[in-house]
Amino acid sequence: MKRVGVIGGGQLAWMMADAAQKLGVELVVQTPSEHDPAVSIAKETVFAPVDDANATKILAQKCDIITFENEFVNLDALSILAQQGVCFRPRLEALAPLLDKYDQRCYLRDLGLPVPQFLALDEVKNLKSQIEYLGFPAVLKSRRHGYDGQGTFIIQDFAALEQKLSYETTTKNLNQSFFLLEEFIPFERELAIIAVRSVKGEIVTYPVVETQQEQQVCRRVIAPAEITPNQVAEIQAIAHTLLNSLQVVGIFGIELFLGTNGKILVNEIAPRTHNSGHFSIDACETSQFEQHLRAVCGLPLGNPALQSAGAVMVNLLGYEDSHSDYQSQRQQIAEIPQAHIHWYGKTESRTGRKLGHVTVLLDNQNREQAIAIAHSIESIWYPR
Numbered sequence: 542m543k544r545v546g547v548i549g550g551g552q553l554a555w556m557m558a559d560a561a562q563k564l565g566v567e568l569v570v571q572t573p574s575e576h577d578p579a580v581s582i583a584k585e586t587v588f589a590p591v592d593d594a595n596a597t598k599i600l601a602q603k604c605d606i607i608t609f610e611n612e613f614v615n616l617d618a619l620s621i622l623a624q625q626g627v628c629f630r631p632r633l634e635a636l637a638p639l640l641d642k643y644d645q646r647c648y649l650r651d652l653g654l655p656v657p658q659f660l661a662l663d664e665v666k667n668l669k670s671q672i673e674y675l676g677f678p679a680v681l682k683s684r685r686h687g688y689d690g691q692g693t694f695i696i697q698d699f700a701a702l703e704q705k706l707s708y709e710t711t712t713k714n715l716n717q718s719f720f721l722l723e724e725f726i727p728f729e730r731e732l733a734i735i736a737v738r739s740v741k742g743e744i745v746t747y748p749v750v751e752t753q754q755e756q757q758v759c760r761r762v763i764a765p766a767e768i769t770p771n772q773v774a775e776i777q778a779i780a781h782t783l784l785n786s787l788q789v790v791g792i793f794g795i796e797l798f799l800g801t802n803g804k805i806l807v808n809e810i811a812p813r814t815h816n817s818g819h820f821s822i823d824a825c826e827t828s829q830f831e832q833h834l835r836a837v838c839g840l841p842l843g844n845p846a847l848q849s850a851g852a853v854m855v856n857l858l859g860y861e862d863s864h865s866d867y868q869s870q871r872q873q874i875a876e877i878p879q880a881h882i883h884w885y886g887k888t889e890s891r892t893g894r895k896l897g898h899v900t901v902l903l904d905n906q907n908r909e910q911a912i913a914i915a916h917s918i919e920s921i922w923y924p925r
Contacts, residue, residue: 543838544569546600547579548591549610552885552895553814553830554579556822560831566838571600578885579610594618601627608791608837609813612640613686630837631812635787639810641684643721652786654779655806657726657798662706663718669699678725681705685719693757695725726806728798732766733817736780737792737832740839744784745832746777747825747845751908752796752817753915758893761915762854764820764847767908768799775805783810792833794818816856816895821845823881823900824852849879851903853911855918857884859894867896873921874899877914 543566547554550572557579561568570583573590580586585603589596592615601607606628616633623633638648643661650656658675661684662668672679681702683692696702702722709715731754735747748765749772766773780795794815796808818829827835827843835842857867866884875882877899884897901914 542567543606544584544604545834545837546571546597546604546607547583547610548597548600548607548614550574550577550579550583550586551610552578552887554610555582555885556814556819556828556883557830557834558582559822560828560834563831564834564838564840566834567604569600569604571596576888578887581886592618594622598622598627606630606837608833609636612636612812614640616640630790632788632790635789636812638787639812642682642809643684645810646721646723649783649807649810652782654782655804657723657806657808659721659723661718662720662722663716668702672699672702672722675722675724680723680725682721682723683719684721696722726798726808727801729801729803730766730768730799731808732768732776732797732799732805733762733815734776734780734795734797735792735815735818735821735829735832735845736777736784736795737829737836737842737845738784738789739836739842740790742785743842744781745842745845746780747818747821747829748847749773749776750817750820756893758856758858759816760856760858760919761912762817762820763908763911763915764824764852764854765906767906772799772803772805779805779807791836792818792829816898819883819898820852820854820900822883824849824902849902849904851906851911852900853903853915854898854900855915855922856895857897857899857922859890859892859896860923861890861892863890864888865890867922870922871897874918877901877918879903880918 546569548571550570555578567584569585570579571587587596587600639645646659677698679696681694681696731752733752734749738744751763751766752759753761794811798806814829822828879902882899
């Protein structure tokens, strides 16, 4: 029986449980708190922050392979363990160009993949003249540790940029080099694809999905996306180019923009299972979580095909500070035909926190119906 160490104990690790049981894999988790979701499903837990390499050394002694639930790790410290023979999948060299968003942008650009125009603020001598070609509105991003909308700001003009940088650098003790600036893309839709690469170099991709964000946080995912076959082929080609270039083993989430001009641009890469792939648990023959474990354990990859005509996934986000388990709302949502609720068992709710998700299987590919179902779920979940 293989033992897989997982750095991170949130809901992404928690959702590996069913797949691990199915595959005869034991999960050992490194996470800071006994209240983190994956603690309840782990065979063993190393209680420590995810960037604590000493704890990862202990984790390595308890398992065969180490993988990642999030990317908030210390690569330099982990590389010492890798040199000592610890097996990381994906390999650390594949993570290195991705963890800093500026490095990631440069890597994608140098691969010839389409990305928005961007610049690193620490390289700018005359900021005002340099950003004129980007135009406003522009997007200011934290280079590290931004997720679920954290560290991403839409900037309307130069005065607002100066004000935001002043606030971030003084109140949070950050310097300007912590940020990059990129052009704002007027998009028709936001898209995503989950792609996995095996030890043997085989690549499997899931259906391209549409993601709908509010305040830079994913609210809904519609599978499959209503786009042209050529656009699907272009996105699949982007996934193949990226995964082969990185020689990665494991699953990646790739977020994209479909511009109003019909062009595809890569937004961000997540080197792990991803929110945009949660629909796969109920809607696909092989979930993204099983697929990831298959890849890192050297098992044959599974079939990613949809088993229904379509699906819509809705994130159940916190909207208050509370310790409620929202039983009555969950019960009402469960009564929706073909609805599957996944509740992460977090003990504390706060605004914007992902507490669970619900996937509804659809009998046809109808975007309007999917959006209507999503709104009906949200009308139950969020207080009027």
